[in-house]
Amino acid sequence: MASYHSNTLTSPKKKEDSFLDKIGTLARKKKAKEVNELEQEGKDAIESKLNMSSLAIDPEGYKLEENEERSMIDPSSRDDYKVKELMNILLGWINDELADQRIIVKDVGEDLFDGQILQKLIEKLAGIKIQFPEVTQSEIGQKQKLRVVLDEVNKILRLDPSSPKEINWSVDSIHTKNLVAILHLLVALARFFNAPIRLPDNVVITILVVQKIGNQLVTRKALEEITSEHEDMGARIGCDRDAFDTLLDHAPEKLNLVKKTLITFVNKHLTKVNLEVTDLDKQFHDGFYLILLMGLLEGYFVSLGCIHQTATTFEEKLHNVHFAFELMQDAGLPKPRARAEDIVNCDLKATLRVLYDVFTTYKAAPSSFS
Template identity: 60%
Template sequence: MVTLKTQSFKENPGRCRMAAVNMSDLHEEGKNAINAPLLPSATDIHPEDTLLEENAERIMLDPSSRENLKFKDLLKVLIDWINSELEEERIIVKDLEEDCYDGQVLQKLFEKLSGRKLNVAEVTQSEIGQKQKLQTVLESVNELLRPHGWTIEWSVDSIHSKNLVAIVYLLVALAMHFQAPIRLPEHVSAQVVVVKKREGILQTAVVTKELTSTTEMMLGRFERDAFDTLLDHAPDKLNVVKTSLITFVNKHLNKLNLEVTELESQFADGVYLILLMGLLEDYFVPLYNFFLTPESFEQKVHNVAFAFELMQDGGLKKPKARPEDVVNLNLKSTLRVLYNLFTNYKNTE
């Protein structure tokens, strides 16, 4: 049997000290309650945010943006792209925050895309080692991208602290620069909560970050050519160019009793491009190599990508356009592909 013995404050002076501590805690809770209206109700402020030093700040993704369908779609596209690029490395990314923060995946991805080998340790477990690797990787990335006008929206600390917006900014920049064979969702933005400490008080602000723009703008960031000038400044001459290209392709497709009247739509499934390459290079393309009547977006992309491979086999440079953009009826992309054929095969009978 346990007997409980009560004690007065005089009998136990330690309890007086405990009461004082409790009063201090109560005062702190009251202070926090006064400051609470400054914090967005939908945002979870982590305990470490309250430990910010004076004038320091922390940036977090707003939970509402994390649940945005377009944002989720962008994350999936980027994850699938990374896994496709690093398939030979047997690297599988499931979560961008958890899998990219230590620099290992970013190192392998940059090396694959750029063809450059970075002088970094293969495996780093310590925080210092991870940040050193990130430093080397990001210096190489920034050195490559900055001359092309990119605003650097990432840093060693932001990536290592698993700032998802910074990670996405970096991956989108790499995908655009290296013209990845993916279609980034348009007009994706995210709201971030910026938490700062001023005079001991946490202050917050919600800022909208634009992660992607239109496909046309994203493609045009690094590529301005005669077709940009034509469509921007001399649209009246566009029909002349289209007529010349239609005449060229029909000269060859007519041999198969095929005829083109609309460039952007009739080449979108890749079938005419494949048949045209066979005619120009004088060979038969086996039907099992492509979809003669493609139904899905993926099948059409397969066809256009296969046509691009045939072009490269014929000695042409890799088309600047992406298969996805031809399939999506992007006129400039289709014109670029056909004009490239025209300049190389215009004298072919």
């Protein structure tokens, strides 16, 4: 009897618990459904805004001044396979360059914005040391460091700060992790330093631009070209295939003959100042021998005060090569088809092209200092 009484007392509680459990389960399912619907609604709203047909956002929400613009990357561009390929190639290049410093970059935006890794990369590529006072890791301190680093980059790349159109990045754009600016910067560095990578051709990013006009937001799309055609780092812009391409590609056995001819010509003149070349691949990469050669051929002494006799950094070597190119053009030679950066990077074809132009111009002329 007692047992029966106990069962009759507990049974209604179990039913009540079961009922509450069901109510709770239904509530959770309803809540999850509402969350999913809300997420989908948000996604649809975003995609709708990005269609650019209209952008009904309160102008005050952007805090834009009249005619001021702000831009963002179209999400479809972030998913573009060429953009992803470019970022992966650049990441691999940076990590290879900084491997000896045990630095690993995982995201070009998140890891480069404060200037620290950019500083290490530039120092490694250019063989320099960027000096500046120790700064804090506050936003102001980060921007101070970033400004010093970017000023050095612009100097190395020979960009004119007074011509903003030449420079596709700024302290603010890099610090705010603007992907377009960061990619422009990294591609410029890869090209300049002849990175051993192949950049994908025709990488274009779609930009969504919002401008405040008459207290209304006007939107438009713009296309930003990051790379063009023939971005293979071995195929130089403005340098069509010539006899040297054919020689190296199809008749490498004749290469030594060509090098021997050029070495004989060069030493005929450099021995007058007790210098001798034995390795075309490396002995011209700092520009010093090329400068002396032009002085000997043209019959003048080059002031050593305007060149680097013992160039050690990339920038010093580049200065010398550019100076040599100027001497060549002053002497009436055609504008060198090779890039100065390629000479510094010991690009054999570039060095051969420059020396061959000198050789064909002066091969029959006696040394002016004989």
